[in-house]
Amino acid sequence: MTGTRSHDDPPACLPPRAKIAELILGSHPPRDTYLGWQHYRTHCGLLVPAPPISPRQWATTPEDRQADYDLYRQLTNANLPLQDTPMHNKVGKLIRRRLSGNTMKHDDPTRAGVMVSGWGNYGKTASVCSAGAVFEDEWRDLHSYLNPGALPGTRDLHAPVVYVSTPVTATPKSLCMSILGFFRAPVRKTATLPELVGQVANSLHDHGVKALILDDISRLRMHRADDQDVLDLMRAFMSLDVTLILSGVNIPGIGLLREANWNKKTRRWEMPQLESTRIHGLEVTQTEHRFELIELDRFRYTTPAQIQAVINHLKGIERHLRLLNAKEGMLTGGTMPEYLMRRTGGVVGLVGRLLEDGAQEAMDSGKELIDEGLLDEIVLRRDEPEQPPNEPAIPATPVTVGKKPPQPKRHRNTVLDDHGPVRATGS
The missing domain is CATH 3.40.50.300 (P-loop containing nucleotide triphosphate hydrolases)
Structure with missing residues (x-):
């Protein structure tokens, strides 16, 4: 029908190249200044994500605009929104x-x-x-x-x-x-x-x-x-x-x-009570x-409410990511939630970093989809998760109750030992 737009047509809402360059190259004043704090306050969460398109739409887009769109979705994937965890x-x-x-x-x-x-x-x-x-x-x-407290004329x-x-x-x-x-x-x-x-x-x-x-x-x-x-x-x-x-x-x-x-x-x-309080009775x-x-805690994955909180967080990231082959349940289906919890320990910042790097790898490789195989290639440097204050510490190796572990035998130094007179050889 004349005048109608197919779902596979190139996106018409892609901003011009100059606007995309401004979003990427624009400087941000330090947050510990008045101007920087006001910039953060007025711009936080206002980034408009790249419009989602299908692989066929991307293929029918002019080459110069393909590069613009890829740059825009890289910007989108690198700026995950702050969610209500x-x-x-x-x-x-x-x-x-x-x-x-x-x-x-x-x-x-x-x-x-x-x-x-x-x-x-x-x-x-x-x-x-x-x-x-x-x-x-x-x-x-x-x-x-x-x-409200300003002086007149100031x-x-x-x-x-x-x-x-x-x-x-x-x-x-x-x-x-x-x-x-x-x-x-x-x-x-x-x-x-x-x-x-x-x-x-x-x-x-x-x-x-x-x-x-x-x-x-x-x-x-x-x-x-x-x-x-x-x-x-x-x-x-x-x-x-x-x-x-x-x-x-x-x-x-x-x-x-x-x-x-x-x-x-x-x-x-x-x-605990101050020593001065115990001695002098001071308040x-x-x-x-x-x-x-x-x-501030990390994500847990034990109770139904905790599991749902993780799923909701991953759904929010999934809606925000822009990958051509992305599908519903990419981050929440199958064993992916358990995999992400195992890789990151439930630390919200590490979850975001792993998925940001995964999205970049998905674009660079042409896979355009995040799965466990792709994330296995992402090196995530993290220490052992800190022991939460409400859970008992689990030792790395079991300790035998009532028995001391065997001590390795120490070799004796025989350099200064007297071995007696040297035996005569032959007559």
């Missing part, structure tokens, strides 16, 4: 609850904070930043995109959320410099620590900051005096009408909250009572 939702729910309560307080001099702990590739930064961006959108909308930037990475060599001065660097505020080289702290306090107030995200907090080590001073400074910030959100690897194990233990019954981290009012600690 149970772990992500747990972090977002706690942060929203804490920010909602803290922003409504009037007389409480200290704002309670949040600590998000987890191992590498568990999605800590992505979950924390996403929750911060959602809060800022809602806060700006509530106040008609104006700073033009201070309105920054409800500040994102800063903890300095590698953390000192109170370097932390203050990092926070001021978020606003690109001028700082005197000869400024003293009290002057820097005062400037930070004024900046947080003048810019209407309600949430201060400090990422990579696990860089702090409590055996260093400077790091202890940094922790004291962060606690001081909690009295500035600002909610602190700290994110890092294995926070209970680095001494930031003292060595914590996981209680299986209450499913909470519990801090514990340190970091652990000012923060709510949440442990």
Whole structure:
């Protein structure tokens, strides 16, 4: 019929080459600056995936546009969307609850904070930043995109959320410099620590900051005096009408909250009593009572709810990937979910990396489909999965109860032994 478009016609919604090049080559300012955070907040999740087409459609597309489409779907496959996993939702729910309560307080001099702990590739930064961006959108909308605390006649930037990475060599001065660097505020080289702290306090107030995200907090080590001073400074910030959100690897194990233990019954981290409390009877009012600690977990595959969460996550990735021979159930059918769990240990970041690399390999090889055979060729470097706090550790080799393993016999050194007189030979 004249004027109708067949399903096998070339795609008409493919953006021009200049737009695709802009998406790939466009620079992104650092997230730990005001401009970078605003770019992240306003662009997160807005990438429009490449239109799905069939192999016949691709074959009937002009050669120059085939290259454009392949480039566009490479971009699509490399940018998997952030999904609502149970772990992500747990972090977002706690942060929203804490920010909602803290922003409504009037007389409480200290704002309670949040600590998000987890191992590498568990999605800590992505979950924390996403929750911060959602809060800022809602806060700006509530106040008609104006700073409710701005002074008349001023033009201070309105920054409800500040994102800063903890300095590698953390000192109170370097932390203050990092926070001021978020606003690109001028700082005197000869400024003293009290002057820097005062400037930070004024900046947080003048810019209407309600949430201060400090990422990579696990860089702090409590055996260093400077790091202890940094922790004291962060606690001081909690009295500035600002909610602190700290994110890092294995926070209970680095001494930031003292060595914590996981209680299986209450499913909470519990801090042992301070020595000073046992001796002097002082009340514990340190970091652990000012923060709510949440442990980011990985995917599990035991209960029906856990299995369904994995399937839902893989369905989301499957819908997003652009491969010409992709079919429904490519990632969720057969033994593929179990295979992916075995290869990645359920770590969400490793699942994404394996499938991104698999999609690239599928395109390069011309297979245009992800299966277990193709993923077997992908080298995924990962350590042994960390033992979850609510499951018993399983030793690598069985230990015999009541018997010590046999010790290898040690050979005796006979170099200095006296072997007696040398026997005479022949007469």
